[in-house]
Every structure is written in C-alpha cells, then in structure tokens.
Amino acid sequence: MSVTPSSPDYIIPKLKAETIASLVKRGTRLDGRGLHDIRQVEIIPNYLPKADGSALVKLGNTQVLVGVKLEVGTPYPDTPDQGVIIVSAEFVPMASPVFEPGPPDENAIELARVIDRSIRELGAIDLSKLVLIPGKKVWVVWIDIYVLDHDGNLVDASSIATLAALLTAKIPKAVISEEDEQIVVDKTTHVAQLPLLRKVVTVTVGKLGKALIVDPDLEEESVLDTKIIFAISEDGRIAGIQKSGPSSITKDEVMRATDIAIKKGQELIKIIEQAVETAVKQAETKEERKEEEGKEEKEEAPEAKESVAEEVTEGTKEVKEASETTEAAEEREESKEEEVIEERKAEEPVKELEEKGRVEEETAKKEAAPAAQEEKEGQPTEAEPEEGKEEAEAKEEEAKEAGKEEVEEKPEEKQEEGARKEAEAKGAAGEEESSKERKASDEENLNSTQ
C-alpha cells in the first residue's frame, strides 16, 4: 500500500525552503547553478573488476554504482529468441539517514522500473544477439543499481550510471556442448561487447512554482511541487515519461519541460559517451602495451591468430587466454578506427556546450581515467581547475593521437617503452593474484552450476 510519506527524504528549514523558492523565481539556485544546469558529472567506467560492465557516477554529491552481470537463463515464453533484461535498484542504508534495510520500497521500485522501461522500449540492447540456444538458453542482463549517497535526483544519476555501465559491458565466453546442451561460461574471458543499438538517458525536470529546474538536488527536491522524468534517446525522441511527486502540472508546463529535457538529454548522452570512450581507450592502450611486451611475434602474425583461436575449444587454459587477447586486440583495432572518427564527429557539438559544461566534462574524463594518469608520468595528477581543463584536453589529444598511431602503424609505441615497463612492474604482482582468484571463483561457479 502506498502511503503519503510522513517525513520527506530531507527535512528542510522553512527559511531555506523560502530562499530556494525565491532564488528560483529570479532564475538562479542556491548552489549558483542556472535553472537548467546539471550538476558536475563524474563517471568512472569499469569500476568493478567482477562485473561484466560497471560504472560509478557522481552527480554532484549523489553517488550511484551500477553493475551489469550477464548470466545464462531461460527466455520468456513469449520471446523465445530474445535475451532478458532485469533492472533492480537498492537504496542502501548508508546512502541516507532515511533509507532503511529491507526489500526495495516503492521509490526504489519506481526508479528501477522507469530505467527498465527506457532501455526496453527504445530497444537499446539488441536482445536478439543474446541468444545461446534459441527458446532454451539466453543471456540475462542483470542491471543492478546501487545508490551509495543520496543528494537528490537519484533517477538521473542511476540512468547515467546504467548507460555508462552498458557501454562498458562485455559478453562472457560461453561454450555450448552439442550433445546435452550444457553451457559452460568462462567469466574471465569476454568474447564481444554487449550489443547496444541506441543510447538513452533520463532527465528529471522539477516544478517549483512556475519555474522548471533540471537536476534538483536533495534540498530542492524537498521543496519541489512535483517532477517529471523524461527518458531521452540520442536522436531526441522521448522513450518514456514518469510524473513522480504528489502535485499536478499543466499541459504548458509539461511541454516546456519536454523541450528542456530533450535538449539536456542529448547533451548528457554525449558527455557519457566521451567519458566512457576516453577511459576505455586509455585502459586498452595500457593493456596492449603489456601484451606486446610478452608476445611480440604474435602481434606480427595475423594468420597465426586464427589458428590459435580455433584451438580454444579443445585447448588448454593458457592457449585460451593467449588467443583471447589476440582476438580482442584485433577487435579493438577495428573498433578504434571507428572510435577516432566518432570522436571527431562528437567534438564539434561539444564545443558548443557552455563553458561550465566543458569543465565538467573534462573533469569527468580525468576522473574516469585514473589508470591512464599513472602512466603519464610527466604530468601532475592534481592541477588547478583551469589548468586541469587544458591538461585534460591535451590528454585527450594525446590519447587520440595514440589511437591513430596504433591504427596506422605500431612502432611509435616503442618510444614509451620506459613507461610501459614501469606499468608492467606495477601491475605484475596484482595481476597474478587476481587471475588466480578469478580461476578459483570460476571453479566455484562451475561447481554451483553442476
């Protein structure tokens, strides 16, 4: 049963509530934002080592962690040739003094269902590519939203994190045995990127008096009349709406909010794409360098790759790993070419973003690539905001440059041998341990499935 909440998520002093309302009337907000400004977005993609895709998102002080896991399951009887998506949200008690342990309440359920619908209705994930044995076994995409810190607008933060996590998600290797249709999943090896057809993000527009504000924080949420959540696709279509909150709204206000949401949603998707791309690319560069160190001959022999790849099914674990890495490298090289072009395309509209948006974005990128920063020794990790912007831009250029070089010809990499070696040395110890752990957990998984 749904009950009028007796206390809101945050009890706001009356004076502050009035201040917020009067500021909004004048077109500004308590934290200095304009009415349609989104708080600073920081995205750390691939945050979790054990998930198939993940992202930690900070939207101002709101923090949401999303983990995507792919598991083998049965399809719905009415869609036998499609994978399954399941979205759930947990408002963990550490996130707010008003969150209590227990099963998800109506707010958590609403949030999960709104995000679920946005992905489902737009056909964001190509579910037809997630079939293992038609009608019998498919991949189930579990999207688990974990709210870690509640400072308002949980829906948008969750949606940003979901998109970022889906962008990083990969499909694990599954071997189907012909006779008994048993599926053995190798969680340590990923064979492909999760097929994302379209991108979607939500934009929450709050109504406060006659004004409409984007991305309300916790204090603002406690004085809002109501809010409307719009799911916006990258091409500016509306992929879902949910009015949420105990007050009403006029048609004119709804249409005004729609226009704001469409504009902001498209901007936000670009920010997310870029943050994820940059981080993933930097991580890949690092990985490739390590790879090259060990198996230089393989890099140079494209024919050999295929033969190794064929051994996978019968071969030993070691061969499996080797072939995966070369396969993956191939794939990455292909995709990189596209990425470079895409990035160039994306660059233009981003330049049109307001100054603030740019700073935010760059910071997000910087945050998103802590690993890459370790490598680049010459550059200080911490910098003044203004410097940080330039620096991040420079870094972006560099990353692009590196990407191009790799696509065209490899030798340039050797110049950075020193940095590579160091990264290797750093990684080596941890690497071994984690791969052991992975194997161990794999065995566990196998045991539990059998």
Next chain:
Amino acid sequence: MGGTKGEKPKLILENGLRHDGRRPDELRPIKMQVGVLKNANGSAYVEFGKTRVIAAVYGPREAQPKHIAIPYRAVLRCRYHMAPFSTDERKSPAPTRREIELSKVIREALEPVVLTEMFPRAAIDVFIEVISADGGTRTTSLTAASLALADAGIPMKDLVAAVAVGKVDGVLVLDIDQVEDNFGEADMPVAAAPALGEITLLQLNGVLTREEFEEALDLALKGIEQIYKMQKETLKKKYLEVEVEV
C-alpha cells in the same frame, strides 16, 4: 501486463478503424456506478470495455499505525491490486513490483485534488481491485477511485479522470485495450483534473517524438473531458435516485 503474445494482429484496418471497430479517437463502452459497496464510506464500479475495476474508500479515519500520521494533514493510502482471476493466466495475489509502482502513481495522482489539510492526523484509504484486466487498468482505477472519494463525501478540488493514449501501427489512438497495448508502439496513461486544468498523472511507456507526444497529450485530454462528464452524471444520478426513493 504481458501474458503470452502470439502473432501480432492488424491494429489499424484498411478503413482506418481499430481492431475492435473503434475510431482512433473513440473510447470503449464505459459504465460507471457509485455506492456499490455497503461497508465502505464510498465506492465505485467502473468498466471500460472488458476492464472492470471496483474502488472503495474508507475514511477519513484514525491513521494506523500512529507514526504514519501527519500533524497538519491527512495521509492518503492507496492500494492498487489485481485479482488472481483478472488476467489471462492466473496472477499470484502477492503484490508485484508493477502493483507497488502503480499504487504510488495513483496515490500521487489523487493527492493534488483531495483537501487533505481538512483532516489533520487522519488517514484516507483508497482500495482498488481490478477484477478484470484488458488494458488501461490504472486509468480505469483512477477514474473509479476519484468517484469513490466523491461518493465518500471527501472534500476535493475536482474529480480526476484518466485515460491512456497509445500508438498502434503508427497511429495515435485513444483508450487502448490489452491487444493494442501488447502489440502497440507506445502506451501513455494520463490523468487530469479538468476543472483545474491540471495533469495529475503522466506516464509514457514507449517511444514518441516531441510532436507525437504533444498530439497524444491533447488526444488524452479530450478523452478525459468525456470521461469527466460521465463521472459527474454518475454522481448526480445517485442523488436523483435517492430523491425518488424518499
């Protein structure tokens, strides 16, 4: 609602009519009745085609447990529930995530019209049972709930009427049924308080362009006007009947 889908039928026929013979902007046959239950303070039965809903209101009454009470207003409690026999395949009576979400959006659609400030520390309970589900259950429920509140004599700023607009085979249609919901491209439930000119519930499940969305919203508001008229007539009729009896 889901259920087994099977083959997609033609939703818009050659003559421009829908699979059940309706025009795109035509509502299903609607029946409304208030005071259908003896015990409840107010009750209503509403039928949109094969969708049938009973709503009952208890209160204002003491809020139980005490800690849910709010010192300056009444709390509104709302339960949307589907009967096990309301769907094609038996539905477990345990509340699903869908029912929990719908209970919330229905409550939030009623909050703006109920004058809760008149009953501090009290509770107003709205119980909704879907006894037959054929699409548009939340909108039918909301239409019934608002009638039941009025029937219970609870002061309200306005009645709430609701209807869903869908997009099927590329055409925007009013008051979609289950087939149109299952095979259509979009389902957009809307509720409004017409005299106030306010929208109290708005959801969209599907993909629309901005232009389609505005058109769909206008279509829904037009449908809501018709339903609103029927609601008022239903309420008036009850008192006319009482007059005759006395």
